[in-house]
Amino acid sequence: MSKLDFKNFFDLRVTIIWIITLVYFFPIFWMFLTSIKTEMQSISIPPLLFFEPTLENFFIVQERTNYLKYAFNSIVTSVCSTILGLLIAIPAAYSFAFAPSKYTRDILLWMLSTKMMPAVGVLMPIYLITQKLGLLDTQLALIIIFAMMNLPIMIWMLFSYFREIPKEILEAVRIDGASTYQQIRNIVLPLSWGGLTSTALLSIVLSWNEAFWSINLTADDAGTLTALVASFSKPEGLYWAKLSAVSVMSCGPIIVLGWFTQKQLVRGLTFGAVK
Amino acid sequence: MSNLTRRLLLTPSVISLLLWMIVPLGMTLYFSFMRYNLLYPERFGFTGLLNYEFFLTDPAIWPSVLNTLLLVGFVVIITCILGITFAVLLQSPFRGRGIARVMLISPFFIMPTVNALIWENLFLNPVYGLFAFISTSLGLPVIEWLSELPLFSIIMMVTWQWTPFALLIFMTSLQSIDKEQIEAAEIDGASEWNKFVYLTIPHLLRPIAIVVMIQTIFHLSLFAEIFVTTSGGPGYQSTNVAFLIFAQALMQFDAGIASAGGVFAIILANVVAIFLIRQVGKSLML
Known part of the structure; x- marks a missing residue:
């Protein structure tokens, strides 16, 4: 009997942990997800979980802001x-x-x-x-x-x-x-x-x-x-998709x-x- | 090892840290008594305590001191509570613990500027943000986070980023808790709560001291999050001392007042820190 109780407690604990973990990690997941959306998709209501991913934001960021130069500076410094x-x-x-x-x-x-x-x-x-x-x-x-x-x-x-x-x-x-x-x-x-x-x-x-x-x-x-x-x-x-893209590109390596x-x-x- | 060798080995670090500390400190102190506006450098001259008077009678000063203390206080307390909770939950093994740990720790490696901007836009934006969507779906009023609750929003961002730091340290510390003691307590019929209060918490006192000290050092001069989101506003509602001085220095180009503010910030930091570093410094050296 007491063994069974322990097992229940155990499962409840694990469930709670995973809920907390997923909620806690969600902003990073959402940032990543937004970085592969189009700008229109990024502000859609209700928010999109499933969509056709695109990498265009990463190229746009590099083109407009010269991301690589900043990345180089970060690495060097x-x-x-x-x-x-x-x-x-x-x-x-x-x-x-x-x-x-x-x-x-x-x-x-x-x-x-x-x-x-x-x-x-x-x-x-x-x-x-x-x-x-x-x-x-x-x-x-x-x-x-x-x-x-x-x-x-x-x-x-x-x-x-x-x-x-x-x-x-x-x-x-x-x-x-x-x-x-x-x-x-x-x-x-x-x-x-x-x-x-x-x-x-x-x-x-x-x-x-x-x-x-x-x-x-x-x-x-x-x-x-x-x-x-x-x-x-x-x-x-x-600019949310581009913001997310530049964020992913900046934090990715260090995470x-x-x-x-x-x-x-x-x-x-x-x-x-x-x- | 000869005394000479020892001195030679220490010289680079001591000299460089001394320069890094004394020179700017001396200059800040000096400028704080001078009339010195970067736009009109020719008017440079001694002005006594006028800069201090300006800085201390600025209507933003006391709100910003209060904000600074609130920010540090709330972030430190909440991160400790959450950190301990998470650490205790993660204490005994389960499937995928390693992954859960990595996910929980990740926010700590996010740049402060990214942290603030992602929260400001993707989550807190009152029109397209996720929080607004959730509120609307639940039929609740939409909150304009950064204008209605600016300080709270910033506390939330910083807490999200720094709880992993507390977790990391508490988790490591819990690994060294005396297992036999816990077993003995279990045999004696101690409840989960009693084990937590009488075994876990005492074991964590020193790590808590360290978490409090390090976070206090960092958050007393919190800057980037405020800079990229609220710019201290609306009004002075999210201005802290660091941001106030920044505003004086780089927006009004007044090096004199900014330096007086700098002296003030250094004093504030040291008043808070002297106590902390004494306590923690002792426990660090063993």
Whole structure:
């Protein structure tokens, strides 16, 4: 008897989960569906679930807005800022993990506290500095800003991975006369390859979706996909299908990336504090 | 490792973060005491506290502070509740759990601009939107979401996007819950509710602290969603501090007032954050 009750409860739970899941996912599904409708179909009442799909919106978006240029900017800025960030973060995390001093904790917390500075609080200075340096609307400006923005998270995250490498291994190679560079290159990085990848992926996701600086510091040349999508905020006639198409084209790659890396991302977002 | 090596390893990160923090902060502070309109740069000069006076007597200031706090507060609370609910539901295995998880997490990877525009148009549009269609089919009045309930609409969008984040973290944390303890409780006849209150919730306290902290950092300066949908309106109903400063800076070109606003935003963020980061920082270091 009690077994039967349990089974009923179980099925009810699963049913509830699937209803919630489908409702929750629906906006993404609907966005995708609208992107393969014609403009007329996209505003039809009642809304259409079955129709003859078309890919024309994707071509129209590329033709009108030069989507590929924005996509290229997004790729360049997120990848380069991640590489720059890693180059700065790896030595720091190495030092925090393997040669901690009495200041390590304070420095780490200070680094995290730089994330407390709201971007809008320094909009004016950053804008003016970028302008003075002639970097307005360049990829370089975004690369540097994204790297700085993500640096504290990257250091924390790498630190939490490096901490798990047994110190004895490093001591052993140190006695054999390996330089710091060799230790990092030959021992630390290979041993924390998974952590390194997830740090890089998190940084790419955060940079890809960054909106404040991309909207405020770029125009035609260095605009990223977030800025391209923002330019669709002024409606012009029928445009839902095109809006959905540009949205799918902008989010598609990063959603897929997110699916594959969800587990590692948790660690990154919580600095390894939740396991 | 020698002290020198250690310093060399730390130098790039410390110097770059120091520059990234101090230089703009100093400039914001400096400009906040200056008369500085980007359209009339020749009138640049010291003006004392005038910028602060302008900013703090702007009729939009207190509504926008309130909106900022409401936004952060509601989003954080709702995402935590929903996140815990989803995480508990997903806790024991069932067919297709992996797929359900992937689907539930997906909104987190949507760009904020896409999130806002898709909601604004496909769902909340009072004529062709899906919500309007549902209301009409049910014989209910159609709501003009973004003009009647602008702040609520934005809270809804942000909540949709950030619940997956809470879920992701709670789900991971629940995997490490002590199974033997739960079994022991079951043997003792604990109800589902009691297990939830006395075992699950205490286990989740630390992840909750982290979810609250990270979301607070992000939502205090929420910008893109407001920028692409309501532009802070109607009136100031959906203006938050971040958007107000943006409006001062890039619409009225007043770098002085915008900087005073920036200082205000930094203070606000830190008042909220000092408490949070102290608490959470402690638990992070173990």
